[in-house]
Amino acid sequence: MEIHVNGVAHEINDGDIRPEETALDIIRNKLLLTGAKRACDAGACGACTIWLNQKPVIGCLLPAHAMAGQEVHTIEGIGPKLHPVQKAFLANDALQCGFCTPGVILEAIYFYQQWRAKATDVQPTREEIQAALCGHLCRCGAYEGMIRALQEACAGRFEGASPPYGPRQDAYAKVTGQTRYTVDVQYDGQLEGVILRSPYAHAKVKRIDISQAATFPGVRAVVILLNRQKKIRYIGQEVLAVAAENMLQARKALDLIQIEYQVLSSTVEVSEAQKPSAPRVYPQGSLGAPNVGENPLFPARWQGNIRGPLTLMSQQKQTARRIVQQACADGETRVQGTWRTQAVCHAPLEPHACVALWPDERRVKVHISTQSCARIAQEIGKRWHLPLSQVEVICNAVGGAFGAKLGLTSEAVAAIELSRRAQRPVRVVFERQEEFISGGYRPAVTLHLKASADGQGDMKALSVETYGDTGIGIGSYVANLGRAIYPGIPKYLADYDIVTHNPPGKPFRAPGGPPLFWALEQAVDELAQRVGCDPVQLRRRWQPVPQLSALYDWVESLPAWQQRHTLDRQSGSIRRGIGLAVGNWLYFVQPNTQVSLQVTAEGVVASTASQDIGNGTATTIAQEVARVLDCDPQDIHVELGNSHYVMGPAASGSRTTASVVPASQHAAEQLRATLEEIMVQREATRTFAIGPLGIRSERGLLTWQELAASYPKLSVTGKRQRDAKRYTMPFAIKGTQIGHGSTWSACVCEVEVNMLYGTIRVQRVWSAIAAGRIIVPALARSQVHGGIIQGIGYALFEERQQDRQTGRVMTTSFDAYHLPGIAETPVMDIFFYEGGFEYVRGGAVGLAEISTVAVAASIGNAVAHATGWRPRELPLRPDRVLNALYAEETL
Template sequence: MEFEVNGVPHTADTDDDPTAVEVLRDRLGLTGTKLVCAGGVCGACTVQVDGEPRVSCLTPAARLAGCRVTTAEGLAGHPVARAFAGRDALQCGYCTPGFVVEAAAFHDRWRSGHGRTAPGRERIADALAGHLCRCGAYERIFDAVAAACAGEYDAEPDPAAAPPRAEAPEKASGTARYTTDLRPEGLLEGVVIRSPHAHALVRSLDAGDLPLVRLLPSDGVVRYVGQPVAAVAAPTRAAARAAAAKVVVEYEVRPAALDVRRARAGEGPLVYADKAARKQAPSSGEGGLGLPAKWEGNRRGPVSMNKRGGEAVRRILKARAKAPERLVEGVYTTAAQSHTPLEPHAALAHWSDGTLRLELSTQAVQRVAQLAAERWGLPPERVVAGAPHVGGGFGSKMGLTTDVVAAVELSRLYGAPVRVSLDRDEELTDGGYRPATRIRLAMAADTAGDLSALAVDADSDGGVSVGGTVAALARFMYGRAPRRLRDFDTVTNRPPGAPFRGPGGPPLCWALEQAVDEMAHRLGHDPIDLRRQWDGNSKRRALYDWAAALPVWNDVRRGGTGRYRRGVGVAAANWLYFVDPATEVELTVEEGTVVARSAVQDMGTGARSVLRRAVADGLGIEEGRVRVEIGRSGPVHGPVSGGSRTTPSLAPAARDAAARLRAALGGGDVASRLDSAHGTRVTGKRPRDRRGFALPFTLGGLAVGRGFTGSVQVAEVEVDTRLGRTRALRVWSGISAGRIHEDRLARNQCEGAVVQGVGYALYEERRTDPLTGRVLTENLEDYRIPGIGDTPEITVHFHQEGFEHVPGGGVGLGEVATLPTAAALANAVYDATGWRPYDLPIRPDRLLEGLRP
């Protein structure tokens, strides 16, 4: 077959009937065309065929014969690619090439008919409806496409003007390389063999002459459908799958605990039969940390975070008997929310001369290197891990995950580089999810309208995992009233949950913020005024004042009796301030350029840009004279990208390094001395907070700082009472996280957090078969994440005071920005209809049932 790609003639053999994406990626090396869903749903593999966008995962390569194919690499100079880089219309960047290809075709059609005019949001959303961005960068994408169509990026950009995101041009052009894109010589592809049973003992594995790696737990028991059993490798993925199909596994099937209600009641077969087995339970909590607790059958807990808990219960019982109008009680449930980053879990391992080399899709490149050294008995310097670009994680890529272990063991067994990448069904089955919850809440107010008592019992349903922390977070919100807070884990034979962006926070807000809203209505208070009355945090008080001044909040609400009803809701949240105090940044002068290095990774939050700006500002030089090298383990310690700790760890260390380099160069005009300072090297460390930390110790490199971040969100919705659909129209997100180091990147991240909150509220629902335990939502059609057309107009407001004791004045905001969104939308639905949603997501069937007379 002959065809043209980006203006270059090519010949490809299509006798084995490959798809177009396979030919472009594997044979031509055009890895900007990403394979994500393999079902034509996400748009990441989009290319232009004779000028028309087409998903290459569903296009047979033979259909390209005689055609002109254009990939993202061929559009690097297109106005749309420039606009995506210039307007920061991306985060992790894994979906970006597909967006650029589709948007470029739309741009060309639009300009031919409308000239240099900007299309509206609806036209852009219609054009890009077949594309998904799990990071939620849709607001910036709207902006970039409109600007490109209006002609703002027709000219070449000024070479001296650095884009907001350092790596944006590479990501927009498809030339940024991720772990899934790398192809060293002799590469083998690994495939994981997984259990078809929810609970079984593996009696034997028969692979014949095929080399095979066992991935079973030490007791040989599999506890969920999809649990790794073994792994094999072959030169191609298809050959590896064929080899895996020949492996015979003998199982002794055991009764499985699949009914959450029975497990919660202490009934049904045990998932973990004894104490030794329970120690193997993975954690769904932040950092893998969990407090000890008792087990009763398949229920673990309670883990209590009480404050005068007995008094709280007495006050609630008294209010129930004598003042029910000042008591709010309810049972709130949330569905499991899958992480599903568009770049799946992926690892490439190669043993060479006694050194283990890893290329990873990870949020913790330094930590994984350390864990690998411990697991395989190597000196730390004999493990080199890299993660140059990471296609999202959201908390699911934090340690020695299955892909890493399988790749390392296979590489050692086969004596070759081996990559293991999860397919989308594997990612949605075993890649991690926010546990579902059942929250029983009771809240009492006194005669003055102040919070009198709070009781929260939260059950986390994270399959075989434990460590859910939901109720405990209510300890830190709304003053000092007595409260009884208890967390439980209900364990079943289903895949394990994992920490997900503010673990425990969104489900707590779902219950707590709706209860506060309900209390405001019962007491006849404005919902913002009641929160201001209860909340002693000065930073959030400033956000309440901002929210109360919004015109939409002062409009007449409660949307009438017609089919379409509009409502407005509010919700608030806080989050702990975390930091890695051991963070370092090394600066080296190399031929007139300052090279900044740290063992940190960038999964779309902008670590490169934060480093570049902090170093340039500290030295008083242009950003173009700073080169950032990250994503590689080594002696310069870098933080994990999780717990909202990256920027508050990295930026102060970079400024300290800049101050040290300035001193080493004699101060004054640093720029004029760089050309003669080749080889000068300094290492900066993150200074200690002025008031120290809240705890005198660190937990896995994580320190708890003093002070809480805050978020107040106002949401407007439109409810279709005939079809039961809820549409998020606008969201105003107020964030208090101190100084913002990179304004545009921070807004992008906060907007994406809102989008993920919209998905949590309205669409996302991980489901399993109640009889077999198999995950049913195993593709991106059945598991629905928000698209660009689901994106409300989002306004972000930063309150930048309150963290003056922190070096640099700012802390993390990625988690607090998503916590209150679902609750704000639920309160808006109540405002529109008078019906209170207790179960998440707010599905059409639930809404229609609630509105039924």
């Protein structure tokens, strides 16, 4: 079969193509063109988009033989010069992790060509672009940048223009398909690994016979992944893994494995698990239970399958319980009720993936899609008894994570052990179904909230009890996050874990935050309504924080908020509402963070053992180093994603910026002083400027090559020095400290509710954020856009479904799991208040969590404003909305 890909003819033997192989298989595995990505294998995400005869098609659904005699183009075939659409994506930061970007760009270029042929220099509408790109998913939520970029490209702004650098340092490689993710790693002789998973929710493995599988053609290794007890606690738990020459051989080998299970009674429903007669998930205690959050596992009492209460952050808890109980009895102003949230999946487009190889029996090299490069190296060293110097963890790029890729996960264990046995490189990549089963999810939560206020609206007490549906995991931490918001009143804050025979949850962007504020901020809104007080003014009284006051000022200046009262008492089938919710998040930092700067023949190179998951770590470091050195950020080369670099932070808990900015600043100050000393000694001048070619002074240009040759070991290491205010803990836990103060957000949403169909559409979002100094404004806005989009998905669409009888995960593809797309993207206005963190080294803290915590609650308050009905269960599906509206007789 002859195919033409990117203008090059390729002969492929028909006998080498299996019937089930797709165009994507041939392009990625045989031609080694990795710009087209495998993400869903169902045609639902658009990441695998290619051109067939100049038209976009879905590569994962196109049969391989359909390419015969046709012209095929991938992202690598665009060029050699950047296309105007690529330039527009660079300039508008229309990407984050970049995994979806090649497919989006190919679709966007096709739209651009059609548009420019009929409407020169006319800008397409937002709706026209949303319709054109609606087949593409971006879990990072970079849709707003895509819309703006394609509008500007179609209007001719980038015709013939020189390629713009854009704000993001790694964007060029992403828009051209050059970025290599873990799923793209390919070594000579690399094997494919697959995992066999349990079909039972609770069982003991009595016998495993691998003899037939081990001798099957192409199989090179089989490893058992069970713990010593050989206990199964959920459907989908890893039992063993097989490595073979190709995926087909590995899968066939799995069918030859013979396993004898002793099936045990299980409990998969939370309501059943709480009964005294329910089968115990942990009969002998919770030793080894995975942590579903990012906090330490604090001690808590066990009663059957219930762990808790954890009341660590309560304030005058007995007083709080007495006051709210008395308020109920006396009929005082109060709000009480039960709020529920669903389990939602992280669903990164790049699935969990690992490629491992052992250069020898005492050294291991691991490519992995992770949020914690340095931490994983430590865990690998501990598990396989290797010194850190003999463990190299590499993470060039991450195609989304959001909390799912922290620590040593099962695909890494399987790949490393298979490689050790086979003495060959082994790649293990989750299929999309596996991602939904074992990739991670935010646990569902039931929240019982009671709040009491006096006649003037001053809160007297608050009680929040939460019950986390955490699977076999523990460590739900929701109610206790409420300590910092609305302080100074008695609070009873209690968290419970309800363990079941289900996969464990994982921390998901602001773990515990969105569920807490979903209930708390709706309760505050309802209290304001009951006492007849403006929602902003009520919150001002309760929380007189300068940063929040600045955010409230901005909210009150919005015309939409000023005219909110005009929407009261609406009629008709379409009703609009505007809601406000406030949120806060802890200021986390990793104090042991370092950044190294080295002068090489190519220029200044910054490095640290952190990783860029789309949050812009490389750009942030380059920006801060360039600021101190007084040069262009593009002149700073940043290297991340290698555990052999100096200690870098994990990308979790919004700690990255707060950790790397001070370390970068310290390193740049040292390098500046060293260069000044060199220039005085060598050129007799203190006046110089750093540029792309070297250091220029009145004496001329001292090139980087000359400088590196004269000073071959010219390097410095910057440390993350302490803040002016003390941390809140006497010591770091797993390298993490909690800094003084909180970040804040005020989110205003405008929604449109269809009273006939029960559908809710978010029309516009205003988000005000107080998170200190903004290092790179364009990237900060993109980060907030993504947090808003994920908050909309949490409120309206996303829900992980399970069979209530067996525990089998029913959500197995993006067809069944509704991620918010570009068509659901509202207009978003972002305001940053940069004061309040002057005591922090570098003045900057994180944005990822604070940008999403209050979004769902804001939507809930907007729906209540539009309809008079107070929603209490997520997601706000049309059936729930209609049932509630008819029950409330609001039609």
